[in-house]
Amino acid sequence: MPENIEIDQLNLLIQHAKVDWVAGVTSVSELSLDHQKRRLGYVPSEREESLEERVKVSLARLNLTREAIGAAAASFDWRNVNGLNYVTPIRDQGGCGSCVAFGTLATVEAKFRIQRGNPSLAVDLSEASLFFCIGPSSGASCSGGWYMTPSMNGVKNTGVPDEGCFPYTDHQQACAQCSDSASRATKITGWHTISNSADMKTWISTQGPLATCFSVYGDFYSYKSGIYKHVTGSFVGGHCVSVVGFNDAGGYWICKNSWGTGFGMSGFFNIAYGDCGIDSTMWAVEGVLETGWLNNTRVIGLWTIDQNRNAWAYLNGIGWRKIATDNDNIFFDLLRLLAAAKEGNRPVNVYQDNGVIKQIYVF
Numbered sequence: 001m002p003e004n005i006e007i008d009q010l011n012l013l014i015q016h017a018k019v020d021w022v023a024g025v026t027s028v029s030e031l032s033l034d035h036q037k038r039r040l041g042y043v044p045s046e047r048e049e050s051l052e053e054r055v056k057v058s059l060a061r062l063n064l065t066r067e068a069i070g071a072a073a074a075s076f077d078w079r080n081v082n083g084l085n086y087v088t089p090i091r092d093q094g095g096c097g098s099c100v101a102f103g104t105l106a107t108v109e110a111k112f113r114i115q116r117g118n119p120s121l122a123v124d125l126s127e128a129s130l131f132f133c134i135g136p137s138s139g140a141s142c143s144g145g146w147y148m149t150p151s152m153n154g155v156k157n158t159g160v161p162d163e164g165c166f167p168y169t170d171h172q173q174a175c176a177q178c179s180d181s182a183s184r185a186t187k188i189t190g191w192h193t194i195s196n197s198a199d200m201k202t203w204i205s206t207q208g209p210l211a212t213c214f215s216v217y218g219d220f221y222s223y224k225s226g227i228y229k230h231v232t233g234s235f236v237g238g239h240c241v242s243v244v245g246f247n248d249a250g251g252y253w254i255c256k257n258s259w260g261t262g263f264g265m266s267g268f269f270n271i272a273y274g275d276c277g278i279d280s281t282m283w284a285v286e287g288v289l290e291t292g293w294l295n296n297t298r299v300i301g302l303w304t305i306d307q308n309r310n311a312w313a314y315l316n317g318i319g320w321r322k323i324a325t326d327n328d329n330i331f332f333d334l335l336r337l338l339a340a341a342k343e344g345n346r347p348v349n350v351y352q353d354n355g356v357i358k359q360i361y362v363f
Contacts, residue, residue, distance in 0.1 A: 040098025054277025094170025
Protein backbone atom coordinates (compact mmCIF):
# COMPACT_ATOMS: atom_id res chain seq x y z
CA MET A 1 0.00 0.00 0.00
CA PRO A 2 1.30 3.51 -0.77
CA GLU A 3 1.34 4.54 2.93
CA ASN A 4 3.21 1.34 3.86
CA ILE A 5 0.27 -0.10 5.76
CA GLU A 6 0.20 -3.85 5.30
CA ILE A 7 -3.15 -5.52 4.64
CA ASP A 8 -2.96 -7.52 7.89
CA GLN A 9 -2.22 -4.36 9.85
CA LEU A 10 -5.11 -2.54 8.17
CA ASN A 11 -7.50 -5.35 9.03
CA LEU A 12 -6.36 -5.14 12.66
CA LEU A 13 -7.07 -1.41 12.68
CA ILE A 14 -10.52 -2.12 11.20
CA GLN A 15 -11.23 -4.65 13.94
CA HIS A 16 -10.04 -2.27 16.68
CA ALA A 17 -12.28 0.46 15.26
CA LYS A 18 -15.19 -2.01 15.47
CA VAL A 19 -16.34 -1.36 11.92
CA ASP A 20 -17.57 -3.97 9.51
CA TRP A 21 -15.41 -4.19 6.41
CA VAL A 22 -12.53 -6.27 5.10
CA ALA A 23 -9.34 -5.03 3.44
CA GLY A 24 -7.38 -6.91 0.80
CA VAL A 25 -5.41 -6.56 -2.39
CA THR A 26 -7.54 -4.90 -5.07
CA SER A 27 -7.05 -3.62 -8.61
CA VAL A 28 -5.95 -0.25 -7.19
CA SER A 29 -4.47 -0.95 -3.75
CA GLU A 30 -0.95 -1.61 -5.02
CA LEU A 31 -0.72 1.42 -7.28
CA SER A 32 1.55 4.32 -6.37
CA LEU A 33 -0.10 7.29 -4.65
CA ASP A 34 0.18 9.29 -7.88
CA HIS A 35 -1.61 6.59 -9.87
CA GLN A 36 -4.23 6.22 -7.15
CA LYS A 37 -4.96 9.94 -7.35
CA ARG A 38 -5.50 9.57 -11.07
CA ARG A 39 -8.40 7.22 -10.30
CA LEU A 40 -10.33 10.10 -8.72
CA GLY A 41 -11.21 13.44 -10.33
CA TYR A 42 -14.00 15.24 -8.49
CA VAL A 43 -12.98 18.87 -7.90
CA PRO A 44 -16.07 20.85 -6.85
CA SER A 45 -16.59 24.36 -8.17
CA GLU A 46 -17.35 27.36 -6.00
CA ARG A 47 -21.05 26.69 -6.58
CA GLU A 48 -20.84 23.14 -5.22
CA GLU A 49 -20.05 22.18 -1.63
CA SER A 50 -16.38 21.69 -0.91
CA LEU A 51 -15.32 18.18 0.04
CA GLU A 52 -14.72 19.41 3.59
CA GLU A 53 -18.24 20.86 3.76
CA ARG A 54 -19.69 17.60 2.46
CA VAL A 55 -18.00 15.65 5.26
CA LYS A 56 -19.28 18.07 7.93
CA VAL A 57 -22.85 18.05 6.58
CA SER A 58 -22.97 14.25 6.30
CA LEU A 59 -21.72 13.78 9.85
CA ALA A 60 -24.13 16.39 11.22
CA ARG A 61 -27.03 14.68 9.46
CA LEU A 62 -26.09 11.16 10.58
CA ASN A 63 -28.00 11.29 13.88
CA LEU A 64 -31.08 12.57 12.06
CA THR A 65 -30.74 9.69 9.61
CA ARG A 66 -30.64 7.20 12.47
CA GLU A 67 -33.73 8.76 14.02
CA ALA A 68 -35.56 8.60 10.68
CA ILE A 69 -34.78 4.90 10.30
CA GLY A 70 -36.51 3.99 13.55
CA ALA A 71 -37.70 0.43 13.87
CA ALA A 72 -38.96 0.11 10.32
CA ALA A 73 -35.72 -0.78 8.52
CA ALA A 74 -35.87 -0.76 4.74
CA SER A 75 -33.59 -1.63 1.85
CA PHE A 76 -33.52 -1.38 -1.93
CA ASP A 77 -31.08 -2.43 -4.64
CA TRP A 78 -31.54 -1.77 -8.37
CA ARG A 79 -29.35 -4.81 -9.09
CA ASN A 80 -32.11 -7.04 -7.77
CA VAL A 81 -35.67 -5.85 -8.25
CA ASN A 82 -37.79 -8.99 -8.27
CA GLY A 83 -34.73 -10.80 -9.60
CA LEU A 84 -34.01 -8.22 -12.33
CA ASN A 85 -30.86 -6.07 -12.63
CA TYR A 86 -31.31 -2.55 -14.01
CA VAL A 87 -27.70 -1.46 -13.44
CA THR A 88 -25.32 -1.46 -16.41
CA PRO A 89 -21.97 -3.29 -16.19
CA ILE A 90 -18.99 -1.99 -14.23
CA ARG A 91 -16.59 0.18 -16.22
CA ASP A 92 -12.98 1.21 -15.55
CA GLN A 93 -11.95 4.87 -15.84
CA GLY A 94 -8.29 3.87 -15.64
CA GLY A 95 -5.64 6.48 -14.93
CA CYS A 96 -7.73 9.50 -15.90
CA GLY A 97 -9.63 11.73 -13.49
CA SER A 98 -12.93 11.22 -15.30
CA CYS A 99 -15.00 9.80 -12.43
CA VAL A 100 -17.61 12.57 -12.80
CA ALA A 101 -18.44 11.38 -16.33
CA PHE A 102 -18.62 7.75 -15.21
CA GLY A 103 -20.79 8.49 -12.16
CA THR A 104 -23.11 10.66 -14.24
CA LEU A 105 -23.59 8.21 -17.09
CA ALA A 106 -23.94 5.16 -14.84
CA THR A 107 -26.89 6.99 -13.29
CA VAL A 108 -28.35 7.99 -16.67
CA GLU A 109 -28.01 4.46 -18.11
CA ALA A 110 -29.83 2.89 -15.17
CA LYS A 111 -32.52 5.57 -15.35
CA PHE A 112 -33.04 4.74 -19.04
CA ARG A 113 -33.51 1.04 -18.30
CA ILE A 114 -35.90 1.83 -15.47
CA GLN A 115 -37.85 4.32 -17.59
CA ARG A 116 -38.28 1.69 -20.28
CA GLY A 117 -39.04 -1.04 -17.73
CA ASN A 118 -36.41 -3.12 -19.50
CA PRO A 119 -33.38 -4.36 -17.51
CA SER A 120 -31.91 -5.82 -20.71
CA LEU A 121 -32.01 -2.53 -22.63
CA ALA A 122 -28.72 -2.21 -24.52
CA VAL A 123 -27.53 1.21 -23.38
CA ASP A 124 -23.83 2.10 -23.14
CA LEU A 125 -23.16 5.83 -23.32
CA SER A 126 -19.82 7.39 -24.23
CA GLU A 127 -17.92 8.70 -21.22
CA ALA A 128 -15.30 9.95 -23.69
CA SER A 129 -17.90 12.15 -25.39
CA LEU A 130 -19.07 13.64 -22.10
CA PHE A 131 -15.58 14.17 -20.69
CA PHE A 132 -13.48 15.02 -23.74
CA CYS A 133 -16.06 16.80 -25.95
CA ILE A 134 -18.41 18.52 -23.52
CA GLY A 135 -16.09 18.75 -20.54
CA PRO A 136 -13.17 20.92 -21.73
CA SER A 137 -15.27 24.10 -21.97
CA SER A 138 -15.68 23.94 -18.19
CA GLY A 139 -12.17 22.72 -17.43
CA ALA A 140 -12.42 18.93 -17.57
CA SER A 141 -9.13 17.09 -18.04
CA CYS A 142 -7.55 13.81 -16.98
CA SER A 143 -5.10 15.62 -14.71
CA GLY A 144 -7.51 18.24 -13.37
CA GLY A 145 -10.79 16.32 -13.02
CA TRP A 146 -14.23 17.93 -13.28
CA TYR A 147 -17.40 18.71 -11.32
CA MET A 148 -21.04 17.68 -11.45
CA THR A 149 -23.00 20.74 -12.62
CA PRO A 150 -21.55 20.97 -16.17
CA SER A 151 -21.62 17.20 -16.47
CA MET A 152 -25.35 17.00 -15.82
CA ASN A 153 -25.99 20.09 -17.93
CA GLY A 154 -23.95 18.57 -20.75
CA VAL A 155 -26.16 15.47 -20.89
CA LYS A 156 -29.25 17.67 -20.72
CA ASN A 157 -28.33 20.33 -23.28
CA THR A 158 -25.99 18.57 -25.72
CA GLY A 159 -26.53 14.87 -25.11
CA VAL A 160 -24.14 11.94 -25.21
CA PRO A 161 -23.94 9.32 -27.99
CA ASP A 162 -23.29 5.62 -27.56
CA GLU A 163 -19.87 4.23 -26.67
CA GLY A 164 -19.31 3.05 -30.24
CA CYS A 165 -19.42 6.66 -31.45
CA PHE A 166 -16.40 7.61 -29.30
CA PRO A 167 -14.76 4.76 -27.34
CA TYR A 168 -13.10 5.69 -24.06
CA THR A 169 -9.38 5.39 -23.32
CA ASP A 170 -7.79 6.60 -20.11
CA HIS A 171 -5.57 9.36 -21.43
CA GLN A 172 -6.25 12.94 -22.47
CA GLN A 173 -8.02 12.77 -25.86
CA ALA A 174 -9.08 15.26 -28.47
CA CYS A 175 -12.80 15.14 -29.22
CA ALA A 176 -13.13 12.56 -32.01
CA GLN A 177 -16.78 11.58 -32.15
CA CYS A 178 -18.48 9.84 -35.05
CA SER A 179 -19.89 12.09 -37.76
CA ASP A 180 -23.50 11.32 -36.80
CA SER A 181 -23.01 11.83 -33.05
CA ALA A 182 -25.85 14.37 -32.81
CA SER A 183 -28.44 11.92 -34.13
CA ARG A 184 -27.14 9.22 -31.79
CA ALA A 185 -27.12 11.42 -28.68
CA THR A 186 -29.12 10.64 -25.55
CA LYS A 187 -30.33 13.59 -23.50
CA ILE A 188 -31.94 13.88 -20.09
CA THR A 189 -35.06 15.94 -19.42
CA GLY A 190 -33.52 17.58 -16.37
CA TRP A 191 -31.72 17.04 -13.08
CA HIS A 192 -31.75 18.35 -9.54
CA THR A 193 -29.92 17.86 -6.27
CA ILE A 194 -31.28 16.14 -3.16
CA SER A 195 -29.94 17.05 0.27
CA ASN A 196 -32.14 14.99 2.58
CA SER A 197 -31.37 11.36 3.33
CA ALA A 198 -35.02 10.29 3.48
CA ASP A 199 -35.67 11.93 0.11
CA MET A 200 -32.59 10.22 -1.32
CA LYS A 201 -33.96 6.83 -0.30
CA THR A 202 -37.40 7.64 -1.65
CA TRP A 203 -35.92 8.68 -5.00
CA ILE A 204 -33.70 5.62 -5.24
CA SER A 205 -36.51 3.20 -4.41
CA THR A 206 -39.04 4.78 -6.78
CA GLN A 207 -37.13 6.59 -9.54
CA GLY A 208 -33.61 5.22 -9.90
CA PRO A 209 -29.98 5.59 -8.79
CA LEU A 210 -28.41 8.88 -7.74
CA ALA A 211 -24.96 10.25 -8.53
CA THR A 212 -22.84 11.36 -5.58
CA CYS A 213 -19.31 12.42 -4.68
CA PHE A 214 -17.20 11.87 -1.57
CA SER A 215 -13.75 12.18 0.00
CA VAL A 216 -11.35 9.29 -0.56
CA TYR A 217 -8.74 8.32 2.04
CA GLY A 218 -5.86 5.90 1.73
CA ASP A 219 -7.61 2.88 3.23
CA PHE A 220 -10.48 2.96 0.70
CA TYR A 221 -8.27 1.59 -2.09
CA SER A 222 -7.97 -1.71 -0.18
CA TYR A 223 -11.71 -2.21 0.32
CA LYS A 224 -12.79 -5.77 -0.50
CA SER A 225 -16.18 -6.22 1.15
CA GLY A 226 -18.46 -5.15 3.98
CA ILE A 227 -19.57 -1.65 4.98
CA TYR A 228 -16.73 0.80 4.41
CA LYS A 229 -16.01 3.41 7.07
CA HIS A 230 -12.84 5.48 7.05
CA VAL A 231 -10.33 4.10 9.56
CA THR A 232 -6.85 5.22 8.56
CA GLY A 233 -4.89 6.90 5.81
CA SER A 234 -4.67 10.52 4.71
CA PHE A 235 -7.05 12.36 2.39
CA VAL A 236 -6.32 11.67 -1.29
CA GLY A 237 -9.03 13.49 -3.25
CA GLY A 238 -12.65 13.60 -4.38
CA HIS A 239 -14.43 10.84 -6.28
CA CYS A 240 -17.88 10.42 -7.90
CA VAL A 241 -19.96 7.25 -8.19
CA SER A 242 -23.56 6.12 -8.69
CA VAL A 243 -25.67 5.08 -5.67
CA VAL A 244 -27.80 2.11 -6.73
CA GLY A 245 -29.33 1.17 -3.39
CA PHE A 246 -29.35 1.39 0.39
CA ASN A 247 -29.83 -0.73 3.49
CA ASP A 248 -31.20 0.77 6.71
CA ALA A 249 -30.55 -2.31 8.84
CA GLY A 250 -26.85 -2.12 7.99
CA GLY A 251 -26.82 1.67 7.71
CA TYR A 252 -25.18 1.93 4.30
CA TRP A 253 -25.44 3.06 0.68
CA ILE A 254 -24.74 0.62 -2.18
CA CYS A 255 -22.50 2.21 -4.82
CA LYS A 256 -21.34 1.42 -8.33
CA ASN A 257 -17.68 2.38 -8.77
CA SER A 258 -15.63 2.91 -11.95
CA TRP A 259 -12.43 1.06 -11.06
CA GLY A 260 -13.18 -2.23 -12.80
CA THR A 261 -14.44 -5.46 -11.28
CA GLY A 262 -11.17 -6.04 -9.40
CA PHE A 263 -12.14 -3.48 -6.78
CA GLY A 264 -14.53 -4.17 -3.92
CA MET A 265 -17.37 -6.59 -4.52
CA SER A 266 -17.02 -7.08 -8.28
CA GLY A 267 -16.76 -3.31 -8.72
CA PHE A 268 -19.42 -2.29 -6.15
CA PHE A 269 -19.02 -1.14 -2.56
CA ASN A 270 -21.11 -0.38 0.51
CA ILE A 271 -20.37 2.78 2.50
CA ALA A 272 -21.77 3.76 5.89
CA TYR A 273 -24.37 6.49 6.12
CA GLY A 274 -22.69 9.80 6.90
CA ASP A 275 -19.16 8.68 6.03
CA CYS A 276 -16.73 10.71 3.90
CA GLY A 277 -19.43 13.17 2.81
CA ILE A 278 -21.18 10.49 0.76
CA ASP A 279 -24.72 11.72 1.45
CA SER A 280 -24.35 15.47 1.87
CA THR A 281 -25.86 16.06 -1.59
CA MET A 282 -26.77 13.67 -4.40
CA TRP A 283 -27.73 14.36 -8.02
CA ALA A 284 -30.98 13.02 -9.51
CA VAL A 285 -31.66 12.40 -13.22
CA GLU A 286 -35.31 13.29 -13.81
CA GLY A 287 -35.83 11.43 -17.09
CA VAL A 288 -34.32 10.48 -20.43
CA LEU A 289 -35.36 12.14 -23.69
CA GLU A 290 -35.76 9.51 -26.34
CA THR A 291 -34.75 10.09 -29.96
CA GLY A 292 -34.16 7.41 -32.60
CA TRP A 293 -35.67 4.27 -34.08
CA LEU A 294 -37.60 1.77 -31.97
CA ASN A 295 -37.59 -1.40 -34.04
CA ASN A 296 -39.89 -4.40 -34.03
CA THR A 297 -42.27 -3.19 -31.33
CA ARG A 298 -46.05 -3.40 -31.18
CA VAL A 299 -48.83 -0.90 -30.53
CA ILE A 300 -50.65 -2.00 -27.39
CA GLY A 301 -52.95 0.96 -26.87
CA LEU A 302 -54.13 4.28 -28.31
CA TRP A 303 -55.51 7.28 -26.46
CA THR A 304 -56.98 10.52 -27.76
CA ILE A 305 -59.19 13.34 -26.55
CA ASP A 306 -61.35 15.99 -28.17
CA GLN A 307 -58.51 18.48 -28.45
CA ASN A 308 -56.57 19.61 -31.50
CA ARG A 309 -54.05 16.87 -32.46
CA ASN A 310 -53.84 15.29 -29.03
CA ALA A 311 -53.26 11.54 -29.28
CA TRP A 312 -50.86 9.03 -27.76
CA ALA A 313 -49.77 5.47 -28.53
CA TYR A 314 -48.62 2.85 -26.02
CA LEU A 315 -45.71 0.84 -27.43
CA ASN A 316 -44.85 -2.56 -26.00
CA GLY A 317 -41.85 -2.33 -23.68
CA ILE A 318 -41.58 1.43 -24.27
CA GLY A 319 -44.64 3.12 -22.79
CA TRP A 320 -46.84 6.04 -23.89
CA ARG A 321 -45.54 8.22 -26.73
CA LYS A 322 -47.19 11.36 -28.13
CA ILE A 323 -48.08 11.40 -31.84
CA ALA A 324 -46.48 14.27 -33.81
CA THR A 325 -48.60 17.38 -34.24
CA ASP A 326 -46.69 19.04 -37.11
CA ASN A 327 -49.82 19.35 -39.27
CA ASP A 328 -53.17 17.60 -39.84
CA ASN A 329 -51.91 15.35 -42.65
CA ILE A 330 -48.96 14.03 -40.65
CA PHE A 331 -51.01 13.64 -37.47
CA PHE A 332 -53.87 11.69 -39.07
CA ASP A 333 -51.57 9.55 -41.24
CA LEU A 334 -49.59 8.47 -38.19
CA LEU A 335 -52.76 7.84 -36.19
CA ARG A 336 -54.22 5.75 -39.02
CA LEU A 337 -51.06 3.63 -39.33
CA LEU A 338 -50.81 3.11 -35.58
CA ALA A 339 -54.48 2.09 -35.38
CA ALA A 340 -54.01 -0.39 -38.24
CA ALA A 341 -50.94 -1.88 -36.59
CA LYS A 342 -52.80 -2.28 -33.31
CA GLU A 343 -55.85 -3.79 -34.96
CA GLY A 344 -53.75 -6.29 -36.88
CA ASN A 345 -51.24 -6.90 -34.07
CA ARG A 346 -48.48 -6.16 -36.57
CA PRO A 347 -44.92 -5.17 -35.63
CA VAL A 348 -43.79 -1.61 -36.32
CA ASN A 349 -40.63 0.45 -36.53
CA VAL A 350 -41.18 3.86 -34.97
CA TYR A 351 -38.94 6.93 -35.10
CA GLN A 352 -39.30 9.17 -32.09
CA ASP A 353 -37.85 12.64 -31.59
CA ASN A 354 -37.56 13.47 -27.90
CA GLY A 355 -40.31 10.97 -27.18
CA VAL A 356 -42.66 12.16 -29.96
CA ILE A 357 -43.56 9.70 -32.76
CA LYS A 358 -42.51 11.23 -36.08
CA GLN A 359 -42.44 8.24 -38.46
CA ILE A 360 -43.80 4.71 -38.50
CA TYR A 361 -43.35 1.64 -40.71
CA VAL A 362 -45.88 -1.17 -40.35
CA PHE A 363 -44.92 -4.73 -41.29
